[in-house]
Amino acid sequence: MDNFVWRVLPLFALLVAFVTFFYLQDSYKAQFSPFIKLPVDDDNECSLLPFRHYWISSKRILTPQGFISGSVEINEGKIVSVVEGYGKQGNSRQEEVIDYGEAVVMPGLIDVHVHLDEPGRTEWEGFVTGTRAAAAGGVTTVVDMPLNNHPTTVSKETLELKLEAANKKLHVDAGFWGGLVPENALNTSILDGLLSAGVLGVKSFMCPSGINDFPMTTIDHIKEGLPVLAKYKRPLIVHAEIQLDSESHSELKDNRDPRVYLTYLNTRPPSWEQAAIKELVGVTKDTIVGGPLEGAHVHIVHLSDSSLSLDMIKEAKRRGDSISVETCSHYLAFSSEEIPDGDTRFKCSPPIRDAHNREKLREAVLEGHIDFLTSDHSPTVPELKLLEEGDFLRAWGGISGLQFDLPVTWSYGKKYGLTLEQLSLLWSKKPAAFAGIESKGTIAVGYHADIVVWQPEVEFDVNENYPIFLKHPSLSAYMGTRLSGKVLDTFVRGNLVFKEGKHASAACGVPILAK
Numbered sequence: 455m456d457n458f459v460w461r462v463l464p465l466f467a468l469l470v471a472f473v474t475f476f477y478l479q480d481s482y483k484a485q486f487s488p489f490i491k492l493p494v495d496d497d498n499e500c501s502l503l504p505f506r507h508y509w510i511s512s513k514r515i516l517t518p519q520g521f522i523s524g525s526v527e528i529n530e531g532k533i534v535s536v537v538e539g540y541g542k543q544g545n546s547r548q549e550e551v552i553d554y555g556e557a558v559v560m561p562g563l564i565d566v567h568v569h570l571d572e573p574g575r576t577e578w579e580g581f582v583t584g585t586r587a588a589a590a591g592g593v594t595t596v597v598d599m600p601l602n603n604h605p606t607t608v609s610k611e612t613l614e615l616k617l618e619a620a621n622k623k624l625h626v627d628a629g630f631w632g633g634l635v636p637e638n639a640l641n642t643s644i645l646d647g648l649l650s651a652g653v654l655g656v657k658s659f660m661c662p663s664g665i666n667d668f669p670m671t672t673i674d675h676i677k678e679g680l681p682v683l684a685k686y687k688r689p690l691i692v693h694a695e696i697q698l699d700s701e702s703h704s705e706l707k708d709n710r711d712p713r714v715y716l717t718y719l720n721t722r723p724p725s726w727e728q729a730a731i732k733e734l735v736g737v738t739k740d741t742i743v744g745g746p747l748e749g750a751h752v753h754i755v756h757l758s759d760s761s762l763s764l765d766m767i768k769e770a771k772r773r774g775d776s777i778s779v780e781t782c783s784h785y786l787a788f789s790s791e792e793i794p795d796g797d798t799r800f801k802c803s804p805p806i807r808d809a810h811n812r813e814k815l816r817e818a819v820l821e822g823h824i825d826f827l828t829s830d831h832s833p834t835v836p837e838l839k840l841l842e843e844g845d846f847l848r849a850w851g852g853i854s855g856l857q858f859d860l861p862v863t864w865s866y867g868k869k870y871g872l873t874l875e876q877l878s879l880l881w882s883k884k885p886a887a888f889a890g891i892e893s894k895g896t897i898a899v900g901y902h903a904d905i906v907v908w909q910p911e912v913e914f915d916v917n918e919n920y921p922i923f924l925k926h927p928s929l930s931a932y933m934g935t936r937l938s939g940k941v942l943d944t945f946v947r948g949n950l951v952f953k954e955g956k957h958a959s960a961a962c963g964v965p966i967l968a969k
């Protein structure tokens with residue numbers, strides 16, 4: 455008997471030591487250890503805060519009922535109470551209250567249109583740089599596009615590659631769009647597999663995408679895909695341009711200077727957007743309640759043309775089609791007249807059009823005809839932007855903007871009458887509802903504590919000294935501009951992931967998969 459005790463006792467002691475060690479490790483990591491209450495060393499940590507239960511207080515907190523002065527109580531990543539009255543935090547301990555004074559506390563931005571290009575083209579962007587820049591800009595969720603990465607995300611297997619590539623690299627949360635291409639449109643079991651695997655919807659191009667393994671779809675391919683999407687109640691998002699090579703454009707070709715922006719602008723007239731949208735609204739009429747495509751939804755990405763294209767979308771909405779539309783920061787900020795010769799940072803498709811078009815687009819935003827805003831962050835390597843040659847015709851089309859979503863749309867928006875309340879709906883609540891991630895985008899009880907704290911009145915210059923966290927800061931379309939709206943701190947599910955220029959060292963964003 456004695457013998458037995460002496461044999462078992464050391465083993466038992468060893469087991470207790472092991473269990474205690476791992477318990478302490480884990481609870482230390484998760485920051486709710488009952489033993490350790492000291493501020494954590496932030497190396498390898500998700501949050502720059504030492505606690506999981508705390509209060510954020512401010513005189514300007516944006517809630518669904520408007521601005522309040524008060525505090526938001528956060529516990530384990532969620533908002534557990536919103537209390538009116540500045541300085542009243544119930545029975546909180548002083549050190550667990552972060553007081554932001556006059557700074558605005560707002561839902562984090564949700565940018566549902568970014569190309570982070572991983573796997574396969576990390577030299578263009580990548581999950582680490584892209585999501586660090588997002589966090590620095592107050593963007594707490596991104597939804598990544600199925601192309602510019604290689605292979606493109608067009609099947610269950612390629613989505614798995616993307617998820618593998620994103621593992622431990624996300625500094626904010628990320629959802630993923632799949633791609634609708636002829637192959638999976640004509641073999642809907644592949645499309646079914648992609649949707650079952652959790653993409654939030656699928657994206658297609660009605661013109662060449664610029665990426666070889668992402669071929670364009672015609673309206674017939676789209677008609678094949680929509681019933682499958684209807685079954686899952688997930689949107690089809692469309693790059694709506696159809697290449698029309700009219701004679702007047704071929705005449706222009708002989709005599710054109712590729713360094714002049716107008717040369718490029720003339721190659722992609724509004725009629726391209728109009729042709730695509732005309733075909734799309736011919737299909738969305740069947741999405742009305744009781745129609746043969748009920749449950750399907752079509753979303754038009756990056757609308758640039760604010761004339762006939764917008765009229766057709768408005769008319770389709772009026773008759774009850776399930777259709778929505780986004781525009782991007784750069785179409786609201788810039789006009790073709792201002793783009794300097796050779797400055798290919800501003801090349802994108804559809805192109806940035808003239809100031810009159812921009813005014814009408816801004817009006818449409820104010821009047822609620824544009825459902826939400828995105829960046830269409832689509833960078834590349836400097837060599838493909840051909841900045842030296844300044845050749846608008848051959849340069850990569852895509853604008854780098856992700857880090858500046860908030861200050862750009864605010865700086866220009868406030869000049870044409872956009873309010874902070876409208877801005878927040880356009881960047882948080884509406885894109886959350888659209889992408890089916892409704893646990894996000896609002897400061898109210900039960901929602902994820904995804905929050906940006908910023909100072910709308912503070913101006914700053916975007917120059918070589920400004921910390922841009924993207925892979926290629928020099929490609930930023932906002933380099934050289936003065937903007938209003940300084941982001942102080944960013945919280946993702948309660949983790950303080952960015953504070954006054956510094957990131958939490960661990961990447962604790964999670965992939966968002968549709969069920």
Ligand SMILES: NC(=O)N[C@H]1NC(=O)NC1=O
Binds near residue numbers: 802803832
């Ligand atoms: N492939 C890709 O990212 N294309 C994007 N770039 C752009 O300017 N418009 C787009 O659709």
Ligand SMILES: [Zn+2]
Binds near residue numbers: 693755756803
């Ligand atoms: Zn596009």
Ligand SMILES: [Zn+2]
Binds near residue numbers: 567
């Ligand atoms: Zn895009």
